[in-house]
Amino acid sequence: MKITYSIIAPIYNEIDNLPELYRRVKEVMDSSGEPWELILVDDGSTDGSTDGIRALAEKDKTVRPVIFARNFGHQVAITAGWDYARGDAVVIIDADLQDPPEVILKLAKKWKEGYEVVYAVRGEREGETWFKKFTAAMFYRIIYSITDVKIPVDTGDFRLMDRKVVNVLKQMKERHRFPRGMSAWVGFKQIGVTYKRAARVAGVTKYPFKKMLRLALNAITGFSYFPLQVATYFGFISAGMSILAIPVVAILRLAGSHFFEGQTTTLVSVLFLGGVQLISLGILGEYIGRLYDEAKGRPLYIVRDAPEDQ
Incomplete structure (x- = not known):
């Protein structure tokens, strides 16, 4: 039927x-x-x-x-x-x-x-x-x-x-x-x-x-592919912030400012960049893991x- x-x-x-x-x-x-x-x-x-x-x-x-x-x-x-x-x-x-x-x-x-x-x-x-x-x-x-x-x-x-x-x-x-x-x-x-x-x-x-x-x-x-694009945006933003910070730090140092002295600024910068890298790796890992699941068949x-x- x-x-x-x-x-x-x-x-x-x-x-x-x-x-x-x-x-x-x-x-x-x-x-x-x-x-x-x-x-x-x-x-x-x-x-x-x-x-x-x-x-x-x-x-x-x-x-x-x-x-x-x-x-x-x-x-x-x-x-x-x-x-x-x-x-x-x-x-x-x-x-x-x-x-x-x-x-x-x-x-x-x-x-x-x-x-x-x-x-x-x-x-x-x-x-x-x-x-x-x-x-x-x-x-x-x-x-x-x-x-x-x-x-x-x-x-x-x-x-x-x-x-x-x-x-x-x-x-x-x-x-x-x-x-x-x-x-x-x-x-x-x-x-x-x-x-x-x-x-x-x-x-x-x-x-x-x-x-x-x-x-x-x-x-x-x-x-x-939006998560992968977000990782790319994070990379461009962090790189842009670093490029902009170089002349600012140089000018402040030449002016005798002590604002960027010590380890705090370095630590914060390293933690920020490290976080961006780990997020990006996590996103890539999620996509790669799915490829691995598909490949097992x-x-x-x-x-x-x-x-x-x-």
Whole structure:
């Protein structure tokens, strides 16, 4: 049977959310009257989610479990979902139900109008602290301003993509992944749909501040040379300051000033230049480390169990 919609939900320790996720997705997708499948990618869960996914798959054949051998990360789990999806339209959704399944039909409506990427724009965000909202807003706007690809602001991974878009994304095998940037990079006809992001139904967030920083780093280094350019700017600024300081120091010495005598000025200058050098080395090291990861050529993920009809 030809599948119209593939719904991908990465799962990591979401045992309390699984029954409600399945119920709401099934209710929404059955109302569409078109064939669909729910791909649950277990990203090394340790709370019983793996057994819960298998139980759902036993009960309903529209549920297709993809079980990782260990935790590989949310972005890689999305990639596995792309690999196993069979639908003409592929939807990525979070398992915590902050992305309401009911919005899928709104995304599908735009897809049927001819759009090939329909991304969900977060108009409101329930159940989140002001710090989370502030850092999220800053994250999206910084990424938008410094990356070479214009990634829509206030959007997460919740989106619908046409089969032709997914086929292109499957060819992109970089290890440090940023799916929302990748889907913007490929082009095609895109549009946003505004929705109200709900509060998490159960459990705790899987994206604390540390992981958000790592995601931001993946986005910046994956789609921009801006950090390398910053290192160059630092070099020019420090060199310019040194050139300007030479005649100033010479004039003050000739005038008999004691302002630049002693070790303090030397120490401050050395610390400043040393800091610039270490920052530049760190930026270079980040890019080189990513090249090293790519050169090893290891698989993005290892599957313990998965459907045979891929």
